[in-house]
Amino acid sequence: MAIDYSGTATDRARTRARRAAYATELSFLRRLDWLLAAAVAGLVGYGLWAINGITHHDVEGSPHYFFARQATFAAAGAVAFALALALDPSRLARYWRPLYGGTVAVMLLVFLVGPVTRGSQRWLDIGSFRFQPSEFGKLLFVLALAGFLAERAKRINEPRTVCSAVGLAALPIVLVFMQPDFGTALVYGAALAAVLLIAGTRWLMLAALTATVLVAAALILWLLPAMGAHVLQPYQVARITGFLHPDSDPSGATYNIAQSKVAVGAGGLDGRGVAGATQTNLSYLPEHATDFVFASFAEQRGFFGTAVLLCLYLLVVWRGLRIITVARDLFSAIVAGGIVVAFLFQIYVNVGMTMGIAPITGIPLPFVSVGGSSMIANLAAMGVLLSIHARGTPFRRR
């Protein structure tokens, strides 16, 4: 319902006060974005069903091993979701400094005590649970940057503000990149772009930043290696360029992408089922429960299955975009924007890489890929979104 602009200013103040009073009376449950909540619940359930099929043959003797694990993580994620929902995100705005410091500190800790697994250092062991700080870091990173930018909202047009924001963001991004986790670093970059966009950075400055990133990418990918300086690992360059020339070497660098496309394509309209998915079951598809989970899912459930999944994602993203517009304050809006874009970027890169339209990077698919950190962090982020909505709608009635 639109605001009634007729009448005097007094009238308007009265109306506002009356509605505020009404809103506080409205129960918390009625202020939830039920569509988004349903979409998230649907995704979690759908993802569990998908994982149950995908990992059916992975552990001999216990076909539901990964399903049970993932369900446990989902339960833990539900707790994180509820906590985030209960918390008023606006209150976090002024604590952006400790949030930022904490994020960086944990990432440094990874370098100090994190175990090295398959050449990378991304995890921290707490008891028997191995968690990946960079997954939780996505949310904290967005919150911290949003706090910084909301604080300087009036000076957003000054280049200094934007530069400081980029500088603040650079440290965690570089730390993640050095783990090395190129994919997650890219997600951070996407979140940074979204945060700057929503915070109101001038178009000119956004354009300048984009140009800088493009030049840097060209330098890192082509010019510097040509001169002998390697910023990226050779395998990372091979994956990125392999995505640009998919048929260059089907048995070598692009073997994974070729097998992945075969898996997706072989799924056809209605999938090959759990037993018939040979690409998954005979391990032609690498990392079929994590990075290439979408290809595996597409092979088993076909176009119908993947279309449902993509629609659920679309629903989440759409509701997320809407939440930006109904946020109570700038901070919340920026947070919502960062969360939504990071989510969208992960979906695009993960799904796209299995079909050969995005470079190959190790990004998990939200709510589907096996992994506790990703599941819990994503559910927490969704909780923040819903919390922003619940606290941002006092002036509207359904």
Place this chain on the structure above:
Amino acid sequence: MASGGTFLPPDPRVEEPYRLTPQMALRVAVLGGVVLVVFCALFLRLWALQILSGHQYLRVAQNNQLRTIRVEAPRGVILDRNGRILVDNHAGTAVVLWPADLPHKWHLRLRELKRLKQVLHVPINDMLKGIAARKGDPLTPVIVKEPVGEPQIRYLKEHQNEFRGLGFQDSFLRHYPHGPMAAQLLGYVSEVSKQELKQHPSGVVAGDKIGQAGIESAFDAYLRGVPGSDHLRVDSLGRPLGPVAQTTWPTPGSAVRLTLDMRLQRAAQHALAYGMQLARDSNCYGCWDANGGAIVALDPHDGSVLALASAPTYNPGVYSGRVTTKALAGEGLTPQTAREKNYPALNRALVAGYPPGSTFKPVTALAAMQQHLVSPYSPEPCTGSYTSPHDRAHQVFKNWDPYVNEAIDLPTALAMSCDTYFYRLGDAFYGLPLSVGHPLQAWASSFGFGRRTGIDVGPEYGGLLPTPEWRQKTFKTEIDKLWKPGDSIQLAIGQKDLLVTPLQMARFYALIANGGKLVTPHLLLDVEQSVTGGAAPHPAAPAPQQVGVTPAAVKIVQQGLLEATHASFGTSTAVFGNFPVTIAGKTGTAEKGVDPGDGIMRNFDQSWWCGYGPYDKPSIVVCALIENGGHGGTAAAPTALKVFEEFFHEKAPSLGAIHSD
């Protein structure tokens, strides 16, 4: 917004709300646009992969795990005319690598090959070469080693998890029970090469074995079976998942029966060694280099080859299993070592051209009689030397025996091998008017010289029959281009430019033996199908052809050849005179420019003997040649005698004194 009359300060109790400014709305709209683009891209790509090309990808996915294994068909056996086995198969197991399944990382691949080397003792380089040869065709296995012993197979099967892309195949290896006997004739089998694959007719794929030379190559279509195929489900490591899914049984190749008589072939091969030893013992000029030879034995009536031997020979066993350069070099089969071993891979009976010398004289005799240049029973002078009245250079042509001076008829001239008698005939051919053409060459050609015999095993050399046109075409200087009296005179005794193969010579003597019919030599007797056991269709042996020579003329030549082996003045009477079966034949001593290995050309005598027996009812023609063997009577005639002894099961008394050209 409506404008009020008074300005009211904001109510401190009510928090100023964050407003959705138009600028913010635009930015959210931009994000919305990005979302639309992203999801459109994902949906369209998904649609393209799963709906539009789903069937293709499904096929790829199915082929990913279905491996078609070609099951080698046993190659047909090769038998001699009496059913003795010349070549058969030994069954074994081959270890193969599937290039597509090998580790992609170079160091892992090398480590695997290193371990494999420790088990199989195959150099890594050989394996890498084999893999490199399959570049672009990663789905055909590379044979690492065959046959592989049982303990090694068992070890590899137990550890198959550690060897990615390793596989096993049944294999059949060619086995040669008679070793080097007829090695060049039988040929060998090896994996088809890339170039051959391009020319070869359908039905042959990379990895198949095909006949590479001799009989194996000529009758490859009969011998090669139809491979079967197994379909095996494998995982991404190439490990089989369960039993063989579906099988097409291989069809073994047909058995090929040759006209060859293995007993006679062995005798011929031993005879060559014996003849070369005789020559080396004889102290003649150049005979120390007697290190090669050939024997052809034909049935004079239909041209079936009874024996076809070439020396030196090699052990064909080096071509079965893993072929190593070292083993080939040991047998003289590499270009580097071939010269040292005097080219053992060469089938001298078919591809080597020699001047025929006096064994060519019957050709001249027949041609002269047909052209009425000579009256066979009127005596003509046989002198120590001859100079052509046509020859402005007055070149003197000598007889091999300079002390002879008498008048003799044609059969005696053949028996004594009187050169000057035939010089006169050659000169007579030179003196014929141009309108007659070149009757000597024409008759020689109709007797099969200067062209391929058409034997069913290749390759074959057609020889060289010199004509004035050939001189004109071949030589550069004006004087060399001219056909001079000496050319005709020397052609009459089979010297100078003329080159024939032992097979052509044997074919011509078959013509004399059968009274004037030209046969086509052939080796294929019949083909027996492996499955039904019945005879397979195969081309019939070509029928002998009449060449238009008068039987009476042939009779006179036959008489001359009989006198050559039985008259007191015959050139090989000492060899054949006391043999219980009546043999007729002609010696030949042909000068040939030979480089014995020091780079200087010398004229060495090539020792020939061609003939047949029994005289009145011929059943075999034998033509023997000993390279650098000296006189025909010293080396080639005793060599041929050995073959006759084996054929007729008769033993010859000891040799008499030899007086021959």
